[in-house]
Amino acid sequence: MRWIVLSALFVLRLAARVDRVRLLKAVGLMAVGYLATPLVAVGLREFTNAAVAGRVDVATAVVCAVAVLLVLELMLGHFAHLSYFEVGELAETVLHEELVRHVNGSPRLERLDDPAFADSVNLVRQELGKTRTAVESVLQLGGLVLQTGFTAVLLVMLDPWLALLPLAALPSVLIGRRAQNLLELAKEATAESTRRTRHLLELATTPASIKEIRLFHAEPPLLREQDTCWSKTSAALRGAHLRAAGLRALGQLAFSLAYGGAITLVIWQAARGRADAGDVVLVITLAVQVSVQVAGASTLLTALQGVGRTLDRLASLREPGESPSPVEGGVPGRLREGIRLEHVSFAYPGTDRMILRDVCLTIPAGGSVALVGENGAGKSTLVKLLCGLYHPTSGRILVDGIDLRDLPPREWQARVASLFQDFARFELRLGENVGVGDLARLEDREAISRALGLAHADRIVATVPGGLSGLLGHGYGHGVELSGGQWQTLGLARCLMRQEALLLVLDEPAAALDAAAEHAIFDRYAASSHEAGHRSGAITLFVSHRFSTVRMADMIIVLDGGRVVENGDHRTLLAGSGLYSELYGLQRRIYR
Numbered sequence: 249m250r251w252i253v254l255s256a257l258f259v260l261r262l263a264a265r266v267d268r269v270r271l272l273k274a275v276g277l278m279a280v281g282y283l284a285t286p287l288v289a290v291g292l293r294e295f296t297n298a299a300v301a302g303r304v305d306v307a308t309a310v311v312c313a314v315a316v317l318l319v320l321e322l323m324l325g326h327f328a329h330l331s332y333f334e335v336g337e338l339a340e341t342v343l344h345e346e347l348v349r350h351v352n353g354s355p356r357l358e359r360l361d362d363p364a365f366a367d368s369v370n371l372v373r374q375e376l377g378k379t380r381t382a383v384e385s386v387l388q389l390g391g392l393v394l395q396t397g398f399t400a401v402l403l404v405m406l407d408p409w410l411a412l413l414p415l416a417a418l419p420s421v422l423i424g425r426r427a428q429n430l431l432e433l434a435k436e437a438t439a440e441s442t443r444r445t446r447h448l449l450e451l452a453t454t455p456a457s458i459k460e461i462r463l464f465h466a467e468p469p470l471l472r473e474q475d476t477c478w479s480k481t482s483a484a485l486r487g488a489h490l491r492a493a494g495l496r497a498l499g500q501l502a503f504s505l506a507y508g509g510a511i512t513l514v515i516w517q518a519a520r521g522r523a524d525a526g527d528v529v530l531v532i533t534l535a536v537q538v539s540v541q542v543a544g545a546s547t548l549l550t551a552l553q554g555v556g557r558t559l560d561r562l563a564s565l566r567e568p569g570e571s572p573s574p575v576e577g578g579v580p581g582r583l584r585e586g587i588r589l590e591h592v593s594f595a596y597p598g599t600d601r602m603i604l605r606d607v608c609l610t611i612p613a614g615g616s617v618a619l620v621g622e623n624g625a626g627k628s629t630l631v632k633l634l635c636g637l638y639h640p641t642s643g644r645i646l647v648d649g650i651d652l653r654d655l656p657p658r659e660w661q662a663r664v665a666s667l668f669q670d671f672a673r674f675e676l677r678l679g680e681n682v683g684v685g686d687l688a689r690l691e692d693r694e695a696i697s698r699a700l701g702l703a704h705a706d707r708i709v710a711t712v713p714g715g716l717s718g719l720l721g722h723g724y725g726h727g728v729e730l731s732g733g734q735w736q737t738l739g740l741a742r743c744l745m746r747q748e749a750l751l752l753v754l755d756e757p758a759a760a761l762d763a764a765a766e767h768a769i770f771d772r773y774a775a776s777s778h779e780a781g782h783r784s785g786a787i788t789l790f791v792s793h794r795f796s797t798v799r800m801a802d803m804i805i806v807l808d809g810g811r812v813v814e815n816g817d818h819r820t821l822l823a824g825s826g827l828y829s830e831l832y833g834l835q836r837r838i839y840r
């Protein structure tokens with residue numbers, strides 16, 4: 249119960265924060281509306297007594313008053329709805345923002361690799377929509393408490409024993425909570441298979457995967473797998489729903505017995521002349537109202553319990569907070585020495601397979617470095633470590649002699665310009681798509697055009713109606729869909745927005761481009777990175793499988809099974825008989 253009260257207080261505080269005036273208006277309207285309901289019962293008692301006594305004028309006046317009360321009850325409810333609905337929408341938006349902040353709370357990616365974290369994010373995403381009605385539930389619950397209190401006073405005035413009637417509702421409320429707990433536990437237990445079911449559904453319905461599914465005729469096995477997953481999930485949920493329904497029926501039975509007892513008591517008193525016909529009508533009406541109030545309260549408490557859990561899960565996603573950086577001055581304005589890796593080994597969180605093993609390297613300031621190696625050698629992983637997205641499992645990465653762990657992570661990442669293989673496709677306006685690379689210049693059309701020029705993306709701008717203001721993507725609206733290579737070129741322009749970067753990372757940025765486009769991009773990129781290298785000692789790091797590109801680097805690092813097996817410039821490595829010259833020879837023969 250404490251939990252529900254805390255959730256209700258949280259929701260009220262949130263609602264007051266987003267729109268205090270609308271909230272107060274809704275509270276006032278609902279309070280008057282809810283008090284009107286027991287007054288209707290009092291009116292019916294007066295009407296019955298007046299009718300029995302043959303006082304038509306009084307009976308008529310009372311009936312009119314009852315009619316006004318009923319209209320008031322309905323109308324005030326509608327007007328209150330207008331106020332709390334909007335407050336609920338605003339509150340939900342705030343919670344969505346909170347979810348986004350929590351998921352992106354850490355500058356690193358460790359938590360995103362944790363399946364329990366992924367399950368919690370999924371459950372919160374699924375349930376957050378229901379918090380929109382949380383404001384309504386809290387206000388209605390408050391109204392019901394007010395109404396039940398007033399009803400109890402009226403019942404006590406008739407017979408103190410009748411005060412027990414609202415109390416008889418408690419078992420059903422408590423049992424209802426237990427039933428809800430059962431359902432929540434079942435949802436948690438099935439979170440993983442629910443996530444898998446959704447993933448399979450997404451695979452079978454999103455354009456990115458649908459082509460392969462059609463061509464491989466993969467629909468039947470996907471459907472079978474989805475069916476198996478869903479059967480498992482729904483069997484567990486169905487069992488929990490059945491048990492919850494049984495418990496709730498027990499609670500309702502307890503209240504029904506008390507209800508029958510109250511009516512019997514007042515009829516018995518009327519038979520002994522201690523109550524009149526109006527009192528019997530009053531109790532029957534109030535008892536019906538109490539039953540409606542209890543059912544309503546139980547539903548609202550159940551809803552609030554669910555909201556409470558979602559809010560709790562949301563709070564659990566909050567990042568515990570970064571420890572303050574002990575290094576004063578933070579990230580250097582320009583690199584003087586460069587980046588050194590000392591015995592760096594790394595395994596992804598939750599796994600014990602070492603992806604990088606005892607990597608020792610020195611990358612001098614102002615240099616360009618290419619990472620080479622077969623698929624799965626650990627190139628992207630090394631890049632992610634250098635970007636500060638993960639910390640090494642053992643060993644150190646030093647930036648001008650300072651351990652990357654000791655640098656403020658967001659400050660370091662603000663000085664990294666990166667384009668990954670799995671680059672983002674922001675379905676925004678073209679200018680925004682590039683501008684997000686440097687948020688301070690999101691609206692700076694001149695800077696955006698310059699970055700687009702450097703990335704050779706002017707032709708893309710010309711094909712999008714509206715140019716920089718044109719909408720991209722088919723996901724929503726009527727944006728222009730781009731080819732894979734065009735999206736990637738925009739990603740490159742986004743990366744080139746960062747002029748103050750100390751580390752420029754291109755992780756196979758040209759995978760979706762043709763060889764000529766790749767060469768042109770690297771030529772331009774090399775020129776701009778040379779300039780950055782002179783200006784700020786920036787290091788350019790790129791991952792590529794194309795040796796025509798790789799050979800342009802000052803230093804080439806060859807990774808094999810997570811270890812650095814060779815390292816030097818193109819000429820030196822080619823002269824040796826190691827993996828580099830072997831791979832280079834292989835590619836030359838293929839392209840000859």
Ligand SMILES: Nc1ncnc2c1ncn2[C@@H]1O[C@H](COP(=O)(O)OP(=O)(O)OP(=O)(O)O)[C@@H](O)[C@H]1O
Pocket residue numbers: 361596599603621622623624625626627628629630
């Ligand atoms: N988030 C992750 N969790 C666990 N293992 C991962 C994760 N990301 C990558 N790996 C594993 O790390 C290994 C190295 O992957 P990485 O992406 O670094 O290789 P790569 O050299 O860049 O390969 P490619 O040339 O194919 O891009 C792979 O075996 C992969 O399974």
